[in-house]
Amino acid sequence: MKRRKPERKKNTALPGYSLLYVLFFLTILALIISGLITYRFFCRRQSLEWMGRANIERNVQSAITLMRDQVYTLPEGQPVVLSLFNDVNDSVTLCRARWGFFSLLKASARFNKYEYSLMALCGDYHHGEKEAALLLGNTFKPLCICGNTLLKGIFKVPKAGIKAGSVAGNYYRRSLLVEGEVIAKDSSIPIVNACYLHLQPQHLLNDYAPSSRVVRLRTCTFNDTLSNSFEEPLVILYAKDIIILDRCVLRGNVMVISDSTIRVESKAQIADAILCAKNIFIEPRFKGTGQFIATDTLRCGHSCTFPVPSILAVINQAVNPVPFIYFEEHCHIEGAMLAWTANPLKQYSAIGVISEHSRIVGSLYTNGEISLLGEVHGNVISKGFILRKSGAIYQNYLMDAMIDYSRQPKFYTGISYQPTIDHLNIIKWLQ
Amino acid sequence: MHLKGSTLVEVLVSFTVLLFCISMAAMIFVSVARSNGKFDDLDAWISLQNLAVESRVNYDLTEKNFDFHHFQIQRSAVPSSFTPSILILEFKVVDPDNRIRLRYKSLIMKDDAYFP
Numbered sequence: 444m445k446r447r448k449p450e451r452k453k454n455t456a457l458p459g460y461s462l463l464y465v466l467f468f469l470t471i472l473a474l475i476i477s478g479l480i481t482y483r484f485f486c487r488r489q490s491l492e493w494m495g496r497a498n499i500e501r502n503v504q505s506a507i508t509l510m511r512d513q514v515y516t517l518p519e520g521q522p523v524v525l526s527l528f529n530d531v532n533d534s535v536t537l538c539r540a541r542w543g544f545f546s547l548l549k550a551s552a553r554f555n556k557y558e559y560s561l562m563a564l565c566g567d568y569h570h571g572e573k574e575a576a577l578l579l580g581n582t583f584k585p586l587c588i589c590g591n592t593l594l595k596g597i598f599k600v601p602k603a604g605i606k607a608g609s610v611a612g613n614y615y616r617r618s619l620l621v622e623g624e625v626i627a628k629d630s631s632i633p634i635v636n637a638c639y640l641h642l643q644p645q646h647l648l649n650d651y652a653p654s655s656r657v658v659r660l661r662t663c664t665f666n667d668t669l670s671n672s673f674e675e676p677l678v679i680l681y682a683k684d685i686i687i688l689d690r691c692v693l694r695g696n697v698m699v700i701s702d703s704t705i706r707v708e709s710k711a712q713i714a715d716a717i718l719c720a721k722n723i724f725i726e727p728r729f730k731g732t733g734q735f736i737a738t739d740t741l742r743c744g745h746s747c748t749f750p751v752p753s754i755l756a757v758i759n760q761a762v763n764p765v766p767f768i769y770f771e772e773h774c775h776i777e778g779a780m781l782a783w784t785a786n787p788l789k790q791y792s793a794i795g796v797i798s799e800h801s802r803i804v805g806s807l808y809t810n811g812e813i814s815l816l817g818e819v820h821g822n823v824i825s826k827g828f829i830l831r832k833s834g835a836i837y838q839n840y841l842m843d844a845m846i847d848y849s850r851q852p853k854f855y856t857g858i859s860y861q862p863t864i865d866h867l868n869i870i871k872w873l874q
Numbered sequence: 875m876h877l878k879g880s881t882l883v884e885v886l887v888s889f890t891v892l893l894f895c896i897s898m899a900a901m902i903f904v905s906v907a908r909s910n911g912k913f914d915d916l917d918a919w920i921s922l923q924n925l926a927v928e929s930r931v932n933y934d935l936t937e938k939n940f941d942f943h944h945f946q947i948q949r950s951a952v953p954s955s956f957t958p959s960i961l962i963l964e965f966k967v968v969d970p971d972n973r974i975r976l977r978y979k980s981l982i983m984k985d986d987a988y989f990p
Contacts, residue, residue, distance in 0.1 A: 462885060469889045476896050483900075505981035512983065514957040528962065528979050866959065866983060 492555070495532065499552040502527055503561050506535040506550035511565065511867040520654075522549075543717045543734040544639060544754050544779070544858045546867050547673065562673050562874075564715070564752060565867035568806070568859040575599045576623065576848035580632040580810075580826035584839045589615045592841045595622040596822075596848030602627045610842050611833045623848075632810060632824050633861045635783055640758060642736050644700045644719050648681060651698065655679050663687050670694040673873045686720070688713070693733075695873075707735075709744075715873070727771070739764050745771040745798075751805075752870045753778035754858070757795070760785045768795035770817070775802045779857045782809040791836045793829040799843070804851065808860045815841060820850035824860060945969055951982070959984045 505527055509515055517523055520540040527533045538549040542564065551560035576596025579586060586600050587608035592615065598605065604627055607615035641650075648657075655677035664687045671678045673696045680686070680699045688699070689708040693716045699705060701720040707713070713731035723737040727744030734754040735741060741757050749755065753776055759766035768782045780803055782794045794811030797803065801817035812827040823846055830840035856868040949965040960981050967976035 462882060465882070465885060465889070469893070472893060473896065476893075476900060480900050501978065501980050505979075508981045508983060509956055509960055512957050512959055514959065527981065530979070533979075866985070 492557075495554040496557050496559070498532065499535075499554045499557070500559050502533055502535050503550045503552050503559050506537050506552075507548055507561055507563055507869075510537055510539050510548045510550065511869070513567070513864045513867060541638070543642060543736070544756070545734075545752065545870065547873075548867070549673070560674070561872065563869045564871045564873055566752070566856040566858050566870050567863050567865055567867055568857045569865075569868045570851055570853050570855045573597070574822055574848065575626075576822050576846050578632060578822070578824045581629045582827045582839055584827075586828070587837070587840045588620065588842075588844075589613050589840065590843040591616055592843060593617065593622070593845045593847060594620065595850075596846070597624045597626065598846075599626045599628055599630075602629050608840065610830065610837060610840060613842060632826055635781070635808065635810065635860050636862050638862075639756075639781070639858075639860075640760065640783070642719065642756070642758060643738055643760070644702055644721070647698065647717075647719055648679065648700055651677055651679060655698075657681055660686060664689055665699075666690045668692040669697055671696040688718075707731075715871075737768075738766070740767050740769075742767075742769040743771055743774050746773040747771075748774070749776040749778060751777035752857075754781070755779075756781040756783075758783050765789075765792070766794060770795070770797045770801050770803075772798045773800050774798070775804070777804045779805050780807045781860070782811060782813065784811055788812070791829065791838065793831075805855060805857050806860075812838070815844045815846075818845040818847070820845075820847055821855070821857075822846075822848055822851070945975070954981060956981075 506525070510517065517537060517539045520538065522536050522538040524534055524536050527535060532554065535550055535552045540547045540549070546565045546567070548563045548565055549560065551558060575598065576594070577598045577600065579600045581601045583601065583603060585603035586605045588594065588605065589608045589610050590613045594605070598621055605620050605625060607620060609615070657679045658681065660680055660682040663682070663685050665680065666689045668691065669678060669680070670692060671694070675696060677696050677698060680697070681701070683702045685704045685706065686699060686701045687706045687708065688711040690710045692712045693699065694712070694714045695716070697716040699716065699718045703720065704722040704724065705718050705720040707718070707723070707725045707729055709726045709728045711729065711731065713733045715732060717734045717736065719736040721738050722740045723735050723742070725735070725743045725747055728746045729744070730748040730750075732750050732753050734756070736754070736756045736758065738757070738759055738761070741755055743755065755768065755770070755776060757766045757768045758781070765788060766782065766784050768780070770780070784794060788794060788811050793814045794809055796814040797807070797817040799816045802820065803818070804820045806821045806823070807813075807819055808824045810826055812829045813825055814829045814831065815823070827839050828841055830837040830842055832842065856870045859865070946968045947965055948968060949963070951961045951963050954960045954962045961984055962979055963982045964977070964979045966974050969975050
């Protein structure tokens with residue numbers, strides 16, 4: 444009988460360093476997983492940040508939309524904090540103020556450390572198909588057109604109507620008197636918005652000086668750079684005597700006020716500023732945007748260009764001197780022109796001249812009689828027209844002029860000459 | 875130095891359990907984040923937001939709801955308490971499980987919106 448050999452027990456033990464390998468491997472795994480969780484956490488944080496930012500940007504846009512509705516009342520120039528939807532984090536700060544003829548809308552909101560704000564320059568007039576191209580005051584005389592005058596749009600004129608005429612042998616040469624509609628109606632022209640009449644040097648100074656930085660100019664020539672954001676307080680450059688703006692840069696929230704005269708040289712760079720003085724003389728070939736408000740005389744030299752949004756205005760409340768606006772040849776403005784006088788002028792005297800080859804893209808308002816020799820691509824409200832030719836004066840005559848409403852851009856936004864509760868339209872976003 | 879095989883098995887089991895716990899925690903974390911209405915993928919969220927903004931700009935409320943891949947965008951306009959001509963435009967991005975992932979509100983002018 445064979446004796447069986449006892450079975451040798453198998454050795455299942457592993458070397459000790461295997462455990463170290465396993466531990467190392469698992470540690471790496473744990474690190475990767477915790478890394479992924481951390482990554483997810485930061486992604487979520489970033490998502491929340493993005494969403495919060497997008498949310499307040501949308502709320503600020505909504506606030507601007509709300510302020511565009513003039514029915515919604517806000518205290519003028521005072522910031523108001525408002526919850527838009529009565530939700531969490533939907534508070535915005537609103538402010539509606541006047542900037543000369545325009546409205547200035549400001550809205551801002553904050554999310555964590557991120558602040559977002561928008562500012563817009565707005566007007567209360569916008570292009571509409573039913574707007575009149577010409578609204579003529581009742582002078583009991585027909586509107587006589589001669590030469591190559593073009594009238595296109597809706598014309599609201601006195602019952603005497605429109606007829607063809609001739610001046611110094613220059614007969615009306617077109618086949619149609621009016622390309623559009625003529626509405627005969629004896630009515631006076633609308634009274635201008637009262638808040639525009641407040642745009643006088645002393646009034647502006649009294650209204651704005653307490654909340655702004657007033658710089659009293661000691662030298663008459665200003666040739667410096669002044670760029671002021673609309674988020675900053677207003678800067679007023681003031682002088683009792685003449686101010687000459689030569690090779691200067693004036694941009695943004697800046698007002699130049701003189702009790703006497705402001706002369707703007709052609710090299711001056713002006714954007715969005717307000718200039719207000721008794722007399723304003725703009726040198727030929729100047730180019731810039733702004734609101735130029737004179738109480739006596741406003742003269743634009745030839746070939747000046749005023750891109751949108753620009754305003755040229757003469758607002759006269761005194762008996763003397765007689766106000767006058769002179770828009771020389773080849774001048775071009777995209778905006779509004781206004782000539783207003785509190786006291787009626789002498790008979791056969793014009794309140795202004797729009798010279799040949801000059802062009803207004805926008806609107807023209809005057810409560811006096813004006814000499815229109817250039818083009819208006821938009822609408823005109825006037826008491827009447829004066830034409831001086833060959834030593835004679837013709838009342839309610841237009842020669843080689845153009846009033847064409849169809850050429851006013853469809854997106855045009857300007858100022859309404861009457862108080863209105865129409866919603867404001869954005870002319871320009873400000874920085 | 876040698877360890878017994880059973881010890882190694884214990885170590886492996888305990889680490890597997892630990893790993894499982896970490897994975898579960900991660901899954902719970904992600905699912906909670908999702909249930910809060912946040913997207914996992916930031917790019918998807920941004921593209922949906924852009925689409926939503928685009929649809930807001932048009933203000934065309936003819937087609938109130940429309941599909942975008944697996945999501946549905948629902949739009950509605952209701953009068954606001956501010957003025958009669960201001961509307962509250964609200965739109966929601968709803969996922970296939972009918973959960974609201976995004977909700978936007980903004981004010982628009984009545985004249986700017988198009989109603990059939």
